[in-house]
Amino acid sequence: MMQQPRKRRKQLKYTVRETSGGSGRSFQVPLLKVQSLNDQTSHEEERAIPPVPELPQEQEEKLVEENAESAQYKNSWSEIQHDFVHVFLEDVCHDEQECVSCHGPISEEHIKCNDCGAASYYCSQQCCIALHRWDLNPFHKPLQLKKINNGKFKYIECFMNIQFKRPSHQCITQRLRYGIQVYDHLGRMHNVSVVTCKCEKEAITMFRYGLWSSTIDKPSILFHTELLDTAEFLMLEGKISLHAFCQSLRWRNDLTAEQCSTLYTRLRGEPIGQYRFFKHQIRSTYTVSSEERISNCLACPKDGNIFISLDANFGLVRKKGSSAGTYLATPNHGTRMFWRHQMLSHLPQVQVIR
Incomplete structure (x- = not known):
């Protein structure tokens, strides 16, 4: 016996006429859908907003006082905002x-x-x-x-012809060097003249005037020591690169792109590294001779002290290039932090515990 197909119940529809657009067209919406929308709207209307809990009188008074102080502080600044402009114009006049x-x-x-x-x-x-x-x-x-x-x-x-010289030092080999560029403590560039002699390296002579040389012999670009101190503090605390530091000096002092590039290329590498080592020597009061470093074994010390190296940060970024990250000279800190592999060959083998 064949099963008769079930007849679909006639669905009631609700006619809706569109009046907002002005067309006046009408369309039909299922009545059940309209009822569900109406029920949902009614439930939302019945769902009342919970009342705000009343604060104790003391907390309410304290909140009112804080709002009043904040508004008074803001209004005090807004009252004198235009005064700064007037004072600036008076100074210009x-x-x-x-x-x-x-x-x-x-x-x-x-x-x-x-x-x-x-x-x-x-x-x-x-x-x-x-x-x-x-x-x-x-x-x-x-x-x-x-x-x-x-x-x-x-x-x-205004052009200022500044000439650096040592009045207390007289020498027959003295000579005057012109056109030396100096970046002062704010990163501004100056052209100065310096009197040098053959009694000492020119880098030492420049340091007597508070200037750090880009090279040892015949430096053409000098840096103020306070500028290098600022760069060191920002690199250690602010974690900014030397390139970003030079770029900030460019925008602050309106330097050209060529001047900023010269500042960065002459400062990176040996000049900034040697200056930081100089500051380390000044701050450090503990010196160890080379004989003491070799005689005292860190694995089996004779005085009872033992040094354990747990881990080292070998994930530091090292630039690879023609000159970045490579030095021909020996390390400035010697073997204070790292020993050469040849120096560790005579030590007994120890078990590494991980």
């Missing part, structure tokens, strides 16, 4: 200013030095040179107000 050297009135094309102070003006270049010598503020950047086209004025960098 330089009305009723006097020379800090001779205390006379300043001229229209005066000289201003922001490194000397906020209100440091000079009436002439002679007064400016009197307070900017090789032994007094040699790396300041004075600006002179010059008249340009259309009657406008603009601050232009």
Whole structure:
């Protein structure tokens, strides 16, 4: 007996007319779907928002006081925001200013030095040179107000011929070197002259003036020691690379791409490495002779102390290139941290415990 197919129940539909678009067309939606949507909407409406718990009176008063203090602090800054602009414009106008050297009135094309102070003006270049010598503020950047086209004025960098010399040292082999580039403690570039002699290496002579040389003999680029200190602290604490440090100096001091590239190529490698080793020598008060390093065995010490090396970070990045990461000289720290394999051949074999 064949089974008769079941008749499908007629589904009730609900006619909906569209009026928002203006077309007036109508379409049908199943009635069950409309009912489910209505039930869902009704349940959501019945689901009331839970009431906010009332805070104790003491906590509510404390919260109101904190909000009032925060609003007062914000309003105090907003009240003086425009005052900073007015003070800056008043300083630029330089009305009723006097020379800090001779205390006379300043001229229209005066000289201003922001490194000397906020209100440091000079009436002439002679007064400016009197307070900017090789032994007094040699790396300041004075600006002179010059008249340009259309009657406008603009601050232009004032040329300062700084000459470094040692008055207490007299030698017949002294000679004057011109055109040496110096990056000061802020990363700004200067052109200076230095008096050198054959009594010592030129790198030692430059160091007497607080400058670190890029090379030992006849250095053409020098770095201020405070600039190298800043680079070392940022590399250790901020974990930034030397390249990123030089790039930040470029944007801060408006250096050209060529000047920034020269700064990086002359600073990386030996110059920054040798300076960091010099700082290590100054900070370290413990020195060990080469004989003591070889005679005392770390595996079987005679004095009862034993040194155990648990692990070393051999995953450090090492640059591979023509000059990066390769040095012809012996390690600066000697065998303080690592021994050569030839020095370990005579030691007894020990069992490695993992």
